[in-house]
Amino acid sequence: MPQGLLKNNREWAARKLGQDPDFFARLSRQQEPRFLWIGCSDSRVPANEIVGLDPGELFVHRNVANLAMPTDINFLSVLAYAVNVLRVSEIVVCGHYGCGGIQAALRDERHGVIDHWLEPVREVCRNEFGTIDPDGDSRLQLDSLCEANVKAQVANVAKTTIVQDAWTRGQTLNLHGWIYGIADGLLRDLEVSVSNPN
Numbered sequence: 001m002p003q004g005l006l007k008n009n010r011e012w013a014a015r016k017l018g019q020d021p022d023f024f025a026r027l028s029r030q031q032e033p034r035f036l037w038i039g040c041s042d043s044r045v046p047a048n049e050i051v052g053l054d055p056g057e058l059f060v061h062r063n064v065a066n067l068a069m070p071t072d073i074n075f076l077s078v079l080a081y082a083v084n085v086l087r088v089s090e091i092v093v094c095g096h097y098g099c100g101g102i103q104a105a106l107r108d109e110r111h112g113v114i115d116h117w118l119e120p121v122r123e124v125c126r127n128e129f130g131t132i133d134p135d136g137d138s139r140l141q142l143d144s145l146c147e148a149n150v151k152a153q154v155a156n157v158a159k160t161t162i163v164q165d166a167w168t169r170g171q172t173l174n175l176h177g178w179i180y181g182i183a184d185g186l187l188r189d190l191e192v193s194v195s196n197p198n
C-alpha cells in the first residue's frame, strides 16, 4: 500500500532531523549540487544511494537506458539548468550491466513506443557490432553494448551546445562515463572522461 511509503517517509524525515536538526531548513534555502547524474530509470540503480550522497548533492536525470539525446527537450532542460544555473562541475553518465532497455534494443522484437526511444541504442549497436544480431542477447554482447552506450552518451553530452558553450567561456566541466554492476553493487569508470579542451 502507498500508505506504507508515507509512513516510511515520516520516519526517514525524523531520522534525518535527529542526525542534523538544520538539514531540511538548509536544503530549503538552496541546492548546491556539484554533480549531474544521467542514469537509467531501472529501480535497482538508485543514484544517490549507490554513491552515498544526500539530498541536495546530486542533480539527477534518469530515463530508460540513460540516453542523452539532443532531440530530448527534457534532457536538454536538465542539462542547461545543471550547467548554467547550478554550475555543476562534474557530469556522470552512468549505465548498468543487464539493462533491460539495452536488451530490448538488441532483440529483434516489437515492444511498442519504447522502440522509438531505443532507436539510438540500435544505432550504437550497429556502430559497435556492424549489425543487430537477432539472437544477440548473449550476456557478453549485452554487457559490451551497455558499455558502448555509455560511451556514446558521454560523447552526446560533450557535443551539446550547452557543454560546448560552457567550455568556451572557461567554465570547469568534466564529463565521465561509468557503469554499475547490479550483481555486485560496484561502479566502474569506463575511462572516457572529457574536460575543457583548452
Ligand SMILES: [Zn+2]
Binding pocket: 040, 041, 042, 064, 065, 066, 096, 098, 099, 100, 101, 102
Ligand atoms: Zn537500464
